[in-house]
Amino acid sequence: xxxxxxxxLVTMALTLLVISALVFLVIKLPPGDYLTNRIMELRxxxxxxxxxxxxxxxxxxGLDRPVWQQYLMWVGLMPGPGGWSGLLQGDWGWSFEYDKxxxxxxxxxxxxxxxxxLTAVVFVHLVAIPAAIYSATHRHTFGDAxxxxxxxxxxxxxxxxxxxxxxxxxxxxxxxxxGGLYDAALTNRPWDGEKVRSLLAHLVVPTLVIGLGGTAxxxxxxxxxxxxxxxxxxxxxARAKGLPPLRALLxxxxxxxxxxxxxxxxxxxxxxxxxxxxxxxxxxxxTVGPLLLDALRSQDQFMAGFILMFVAALTLVGMLIxxxxxxxxxxxxxLGLR
Amino acid sequence: xxxxxxxxxxxxxxxxxxxxxxxxxGLSLDVARGRTLALVGESGSxxxxxxxxxxxxxxxxxxxxxxxxxxxxxxxETDIARLPADGPAMQAIRGQRIAxxxxxxxxxxxxxHTVGDQIGEALRVHTGxxxxxxxxxxxxxxxxxxxxxxxxxxxxxxxxxxxxxxxxAMIAMALILKPALLVADEPTTALDVTTQxxxxxxxxxxxxxxxxxxxxxxxDLGVVANIAxxxxxxxxxxxxxxxxxxxxxxxxxxxxLNALLHxxxxxxxxxxxxxxxxxxxxxxxxxxxxxxxxxxxxLRVEGxxxxxxxxxxxxxxxxxTVHAVSDVSLSLEAGRTLGLVGESGSxxxxxxxxxxxxxxxxxxxxxxDAGDGPRDVHGLTGEALFAYRRTVQFVFQDxxxxxxxxxxxxxxxxxxxxxxxxxxxxxxARCRELMAMVGLDANGLGRYPHAFSGGQRQRIGIARALAxxxxxxxxxxxxxxxxxxxxxxxxxxxxxxQAALGLSYxxxxxxxxxxxxxxxxISVMCRGRIVEEAPRAALFRRPVHPYTRALLxxxxxxxxxxxxDFAAITGDHSEPARWPEPFRLAPxxxxxxxxxxxxxxxxxxxxxxxxxx
Numbered sequence: 001x002x003x004x005x006x007x008x009l010v011t012m013a014l015t016l017l018v019i020s021a022l023v024f025l026v027i028k029l030p031p032g033d034y035l036t037n038r039i040m041e042l043r044x045x046x047x048x049x050x051x052x053x054x055x056x057x058x059x060x061x062g063l064d065r066p067v068w069q070q071y072l073m074w075v076g077l078m079p080g081p082g083g084w085s086g087l088l089q090g091d092w093g094w095s096f097e098y099d100k101x102x103x104x105x106x107x108x109x110x111x112x113x114x115x116x117x118l119t120a121v122v123f124v125h126l127v128a129i130p131a132a133i134y135s136a137t138h139r140h141t142f143g144d145a146x147x148x149x150x151x152x153x154x155x156x157x158x159x160x161x162x163x164x165x166x167x168x169x170x171x172x173x174x175x176x177x178x179g180g181l182y183d184a185a186l187t188n189r190p191w192d193g194e195k196v197r198s199l200l201a202h203l204v205v206p207t208l209v210i211g212l213g214g215t216a217x218x219x220x221x222x223x224x225x226x227x228x229x230x231x232x233x234x235x236x237x238a239r240a241k242g243l244p245p246l247r248a249l250l251x252x253x254x255x256x257x258x259x260x261x262x263x264x265x266x267x268x269x270x271x272x273x274x275x276x277x278x279x280x281x282x283x284x285x286x287t288v289g290p291l292l293l294d295a296l297r298s299q300d301q302f303m304a305g306f307i308l309m310f311v312a313a314l315t316l317v318g319m320l321i322x323x324x325x326x327x328x329x330x331x332x333x334x335l336g337l338r
Numbered sequence: 339x340x341x342x343x344x345x346x347x348x349x350x351x352x353x354x355x356x357x358x359x360x361x362x363x364g365l366s367l368d369v370a371r372g373r374t375l376a377l378v379g380e381s382g383s384x385x386x387x388x389x390x391x392x393x394x395x396x397x398x399x400x401x402x403x404x405x406x407x408x409x410x411x412x413x414x415e416t417d418i419a420r421l422p423a424d425g426p427a428m429q430a431i432r433g434q435r436i437a438x439x440x441x442x443x444x445x446x447x448x449x450x451h452t453v454g455d456q457i458g459e460a461l462r463v464h465t466g467x468x469x470x471x472x473x474x475x476x477x478x479x480x481x482x483x484x485x486x487x488x489x490x491x492x493x494x495x496x497x498x499x500x501x502x503x504x505x506x507a508m509i510a511m512a513l514i515l516k517p518a519l520l521v522a523d524e525p526t527t528a529l530d531v532t533t534q535x536x537x538x539x540x541x542x543x544x545x546x547x548x549x550x551x552x553x554x555x556x557x558d559l560g561v562v563a564n565i566a567x568x569x570x571x572x573x574x575x576x577x578x579x580x581x582x583x584x585x586x587x588x589x590x591x592x593x594x595l596n597a598l599l600h601x602x603x604x605x606x607x608x609x610x611x612x613x614x615x616x617x618x619x620x621x622x623x624x625x626x627x628x629x630x631x632x633x634x635x636x637l638r639v640e641g642x643x644x645x646x647x648x649x650x651x652x653x654x655x656x657x658x659t660v661h662a663v664s665d666v667s668l669s670l671e672a673g674r675t676l677g678l679v680g681e682s683g684s685x686x687x688x689x690x691x692x693x694x695x696x697x698x699x700x701x702x703x704x705x706x707d708a709g710d711g712p713r714d715v716h717g718l719t720g721e722a723l724f725a726y727r728r729t730v731q732f733v734f735q736d737x738x739x740x741x742x743x744x745x746x747x748x749x750x751x752x753x754x755x756x757x758x759x760x761x762x763x764x765x766x767a768r769c770r771e772l773m774a775m776v777g778l779d780a781n782g783l784g785r786y787p788h789a790f791s792g793g794q795r796q797r798i799g800i801a802r803a804l805a806x807x808x809x810x811x812x813x814x815x816x817x818x819x820x821x822x823x824x825x826x827x828x829x830x831x832x833x834x835x836q837a838a839l840g841l842s843y844x845x846x847x848x849x850x851x852x853x854x855x856x857x858x859x860i861s862v863m864c865r866g867r868i869v870e871e872a873p874r875a876a877l878f879r880r881p882v883h884p885y886t887r888a889l890l891x892x893x894x895x896x897x898x899x900x901x902x903d904f905a906a907i908t909g910d911h912s913e914p915a916r917w918p919e920p921f922r923l924a925p926x927x928x929x930x931x932x933x934x935x936x937x938x939x940x941x942x943x944x945x946x947x948x949x950x951x
Contacts, residue, residue: 232445233445236440237438237511238448239395240432240438241437241459241511242429242463243463244429247463252448255448255450256448329450330450332497
C-alpha cells in the first residue's frame with residue numbers, strides 16, 4: 001500500500017512537469033508578451049523612462065531568450081539571469097501587471113478560493129444527498145416531482161444571473177452589500193475576529209450561487225445511481241433479513257452508489273474553480289478566478305502560469321485523495337491491490 | 339396438525355403502463371411443518387411472486403389484491419397479507435421466523451461488506467446482540483454450513499469465495515436465527531452440478547437438525563425428485579397440481595407437468611429421441627444442402643496451454659500465475675458436435691476463446707480446415723484471418739447481454755454481413771431468410787431486442803451467428819440462461835440447423851444432460867486438463883475417471899428411481915491429488931492419456947508406475 005502511494009507520488013510529479021510544459025506553451029502561443037506589448041504602447045506615447053524600465057525587466061527575466069530556456073528558468077531547471085529561481089525553488093515569479101511578486105498578488109486569494117469552493121462542495125453534498133435519497137425512495141410521487149423540478153431550475157439558471165438577482169434584492173430588501181468576501185472597510189486589516197465574522201456572513205451567498213448548479217446535477221446523478229442499486233438483489237436480501245428500511249438503504253445501496261462520487265472528487269475542485277469565474281466577477285470575490293482571467297488577457301505570463309499550475313496541482317491532489325478514499329471504501333479495490 | 343403456512347385465494351397484481359396485470363389468480367397452498375414443498379413452474383408462472391408475497395418484499399409496482407397468507411408460528415396465527423409491508427410486525431417475521439435465499443449468491447451479497455458482517459447482521463437487528471456475540475454465533479453458523487475455516491471466513495468478502503461457498507454463506511445468513519420457514523428461490527440454479535448436490539444435501543441435513551419447513555422454488559424436476567416431500571405446480575399464476583411428491587411425479591395428472599418432464603434432456607433418453615418442447619415452434623429449416631467436407635477434422639486443437647498472470651502487488655514479488663489450460667488437444671469432425679464439459683474454472687471457456695482467436699495460446703496450435711487443408715489459426719493474417727472470422731461464429735450464454743438494445747433486429751442481423759461485404763439487397767433477403775430459419779416472424783426485423791422473450795432473443799443470437807454462413811459455431815452454454823420451457827426448442831433448433839447446413843459445433847457447458855443430448859464426442863475438463871474423452875454413448879455408459887463419475891453422479895434425475903447419493907459427493911472429485919490410483923496426479927503433474935477402448939481415453943497419473951519401479 002505504501003509502495004502504491006509512493007509510486008503515485010512519483011507519477012504525480014512527472015504529470016505536473018508535463019502539465020507545466022503544456023501550460024507554458026499555451027501561454028506563449030500568442031505572439032509577444034506583456035512587456036513587449038507594454039513597450040510598444042509606451043513607444044507610441046514616447047515615455048523613455050518607462051521603456052528603459054521595461055527593457056530592464058525583459059533582461060532580468062530572460063524574456064529575450066528562446067522559449068524553451070524561458071520555460072526551464074520558470075520551472076527552476078536552469079539558472080536565469082538572477083540565478084536559480086523558479087517554481088521548484090519556491091519563487092513563483094513576477095507579476096508585470098501588478099508590478100509585484102506573484103506570491104504577493106495571489107496571497108489571500110489562494111486560500112480564499114479554496115475556502116469558498118470547499119464550502120460550496122460541502123453545501124452541494126449536504127443538500128444533494130438527502131434530496132437524492134428522498135427522490136429515489138419516493139419515485140414518481142409528488143415530492144419526487146418537486147425535487148426534480150427544483151433540480152432542473154437549479155441546473156438551468158446561470159450562476160452569474162442568480163448572483164446579480166441576489167445582489168440586487170439583498171441590497172433592496174435588507175440594505176446589504178453582499179459583494180466581496182468581507183466588508184470593504186476591512187480590506188487592509190489583519191485577520192481578527194471582526195474580519196472573520198464578516199467573512200462568514202459574506203460566504204453564504206457565494207456558496208449558494210456556486211453550489212446550486214452542482215447540487216442540481218448531483219441530485220439527478222445520485223438519484224439515478226440509487227435507483228439502479230435499489231433494484232439490486234442484495235438490497236432485497238437486506239429487506240428479507242428484516243432490516244428497517246432506512247438502515248438497509250444507508251448500509252447497502254447508498255454506500256454502493258457513493259463510489260462514482262468519490263471517484264469524482266479529483267474533477268470537482270478544478271471544475272468549481274474555473275466554473276465560478278463569472279460568479280466571482282459579478283460578486284467581486286477576491287478569488288483566483290478573476291485574477292487568472294486578467295492575467296491571460298494581458299499575457300502576464302508568470303501570473304497565469306502559476307495559477308494554472310495551482311489548479312493542476314489541486315486536480316492531482318484531488319485525484320489522489322479520491323483514490324485513497326476509494327481504496328478505503330471498497331474492498332474490491334483494496335484487495336485488488338494485493 | 340395445522341400447516342405452518344397456508345395461502346388462501348391469494349392474488350397479486352402489477353401496475354403496468356397498459357393497466358393492471360394479475361400475476362397470481364387466487365392461489366391456495368399449504369406448507370406443512372418440517373417438510374419441503376417444491377413450487378415448480380416456468381418463468382412467469384408466478385412462483386417468485388409467491389415467495390416475495392410471503393415475505394412482503396414484492397416490487398413497488400406490485401400489490402396483494404386479495405387473499406390471506408396465514409402463518410401459524412408457535413401458538414399464534416398471523417395473516418401476513420394484512421400486515422403493513424414495512425411495519426415492525428413484518429420486520430420481526432422477516433429474517434427471524436421466515437428467511438429467504440436467492441438464486442444468484444454473488445449479487446445477493448454486498449461486495450462492500452464482509453461475510454461475517456452480513457450474516458451476523460440479522461442477529462444484531464433481531465436480538466440486539468453486540469458485535470462480539472454476533473461474531474461468535476456467525477462463526478458457529480458458518481461451521482454448520484460447512485465452511486472449512488469459519489473464523490477466517492468472518493473477515494472475507496463475498497467476491498473472494500467460490501459460488502458454492504457464497505451460497506453456503508447465504509444459507510448461514512438465512513438460518514442463523516433458526517427460522518420456522520425457509521423460502522429458497524432457485525437456490526442451486528446458478529451452481530455447478532456437484533456444488534448443487536452438496537447444497538441440496540446441506541439443506542436436507544439442516545432441515546433434519548432444525549425441523550424447519552422449506553418452500554423450494556425451482557424449475558428443475560431433478561431437484562424436486564431428490565429433496566422435496568410435496569410438490570405444487572404453478573402455471574400462469576394458477577395452481578395446476580399439488581400433492582405428495584411420489585403421487586405427483588409418478589402419475590402426473592396435469593398435461594403441463596407431463597410436458598415439463600419431457601422438455602428437458604435426460605440421460606435415459608432413447609438414442610435419436612427428440613425433446614418435446616412445451617410449446618412447439620415453427621422454424622423453416624432449409625433443405626439439407628451438400629457441403630464439401632474436408633478430408634480430416636475441421637478443427638484440431640493441438641496441445642494448447644494458456645497461463646494468466648495475476649497482477650502482483652509488491653514489485654519485488656514474483657507475479658503469480660494461473661494455469662487456465664494445460665496441454666489440451668481436441669478434434670472435431672465436419673458436421674459433428676464436440677462437447678466440452680467441466681465445472682466452472684475448469685478452463686473450458688478459455689479453450690473456446692482460443693479457438694475463436696480471442697486469446698492467443700502460450701504454446702500449441704489450433705488448426706482449422708475450411709476445405710483447403712488445415713491452417714494454423716493463430717498464424718493467419720490479413721485476408722485469411724478475415725475469412726476465418728467469417729467461418730467461425732459464437733453463440734453467447736446470455737441472450738439479454740449479447741444483443742445491443744439500441745439496434746433493431748435487422749441491424750443486428752445485417753451487421754456481420756455488412757462487415758463481410760454482402761450487398762444491401764442481398765442482406766435484406768438474407769435477414770428474412772434467417773428469421774424464418776430460427777422460427778421468428780419477419781415482422782420482428784424492425785423491432786428492438788427488448789420486445790422479445792429470452793428464448794426468442796437466443797434465436798436472434800443464433801440467426802446473427804448464422805448470418806455470414808459460418809462452418810463452425812462455438813456454443814457457450816447456449817441454454818443455461820433460458821427457461822426450461824424453451825430450452826428444448828433451442829436445442830432442437832440447433833440440431834436441425836446442423837443437419838441442414840452441415841455445421842460443426844463446439845459446445846461448452848456444465849450441464850451434462852445438455853451435452854449428452856447434443857454432442858457426438860465429449861471431452862471432460864478439470865483444472866485446465868482433459869481428464870477423459872470418449873464418444874457420447876461410451877462416456878455416459880462407462881465413465882472411467884473419478885471426476886467424470888462424480889459429475890454424472892451429481893446430476894439429479896427427475897425419475898424417482900435414481901435418487902442422488904449425497905454421501906458420495908464430497909468435493910474431493912476436483913482435487914487431482916485425492917483421486918484414487920491410477921488417476922492420482924501430484925501437483926503440477928501432467929499424467930498421460932491411456933486408451934480404454936477405441937476413441938475412449940482417460941488420464942492416468944504416474945504414481946503407480948513409480949511404485950512399480
